[in-house]
Amino acid sequence: MSGTNNIEDALSSYIIGRDTVKPNRPRFHIDAGNLKSAIALLKQCLGDEALYLSNIIGVDKVAEGVIELNYFIHVVPLGNTIVIRVTVPRDKPQVSSLIDVIPGALSGECEAYDLLGVEFIGNRYLRRGFFVPVDVASRGVFPLRKDAKV
Amino acid sequence: MCMGDSASIIYYRWFQRGKAFISSIAVVIRVLMSKLIRYSPWLAHFNTGACNGCDIEVLASITPIYDPERYGVKLSPSVRHGDILIVTGVVTKKAAERLRRLYEQMPGVKYVVAVGACAYDGGVFKGSYSISGGAGKVIPVDAYVPGCPPRPEEILRALLILLNRERVKESERH
The missing domain is CATH 1.20.5 (Single alpha-helices involved in coiled-coils or other helix-helix interfaces)
Known part of the structure; x- marks a missing residue:
């Protein structure tokens, strides 16, 4: 866990909350505006080949009026996965794109945009119909939103 | 005149x-x-949206344990060399056009076997916004193998019944 503590120390200025998903999987809450700089800092600390962004999981929280984005990042030298969580408002879901820092974020960002409507600023490859069938996408429906009628 | x-x-x-x-x-x-x-039926295998359960069983059915090569059954490297198209999983709207194209690319005499509950009518995904339905809605299907997932013996048996190489009891005919 000392490696995870090092990550926590490195990101201390950005972290606004911390909890644990399950043993050996810490989750750090970060402000959406600081996401890109936090990941860039993490990459700078651990090295170019240390981070593997395996998933971007979006969750629509209607009652709270936010969409959660959970970035599952595998830290290769530690052999451990950490989760970085940001929340964006439902009525204006925008967050900065990570493809400049981690190019592998492309597919995850395209998926989150197509299914939940989260806009990743700086990613110019976003388009509807990446995963969603054309008939649903053409109606402007984001099917993973809890209030979507498909 | x-x-x-x-x-x-x-x-x-x-x-x-x-x-x-x-x-x-x-x-x-x-x-x-x-x-x-x-x-010598050669198989072409296409996953149209399966959870991988049926794919594992299809791959198990072509292993030496079940030894399908005694019947001449082999997995073909390309759908253009295939005689029997094995479809696993529910057919999503995205996969439907690919499935149709693959079927059209198969040569001459060709058969389609739909493996599993999802390839039959959508299974657990039935009613979803992103699916076309079972394989039968997109291409003509010659045999269905029920199960979630079906056992490898059942998949092989379906192929043999399809090719009239196994006797079927009158009570099992549909």
């Missing part, structure tokens, strides 16, 4: 005879092909 008319009638008759000849040759080739395929 002028000469031109009679010549056109003769050409028309030749054309008809030629057409009948070609279609009869096509029928003979088709019968021969179906007999050949019966003893």
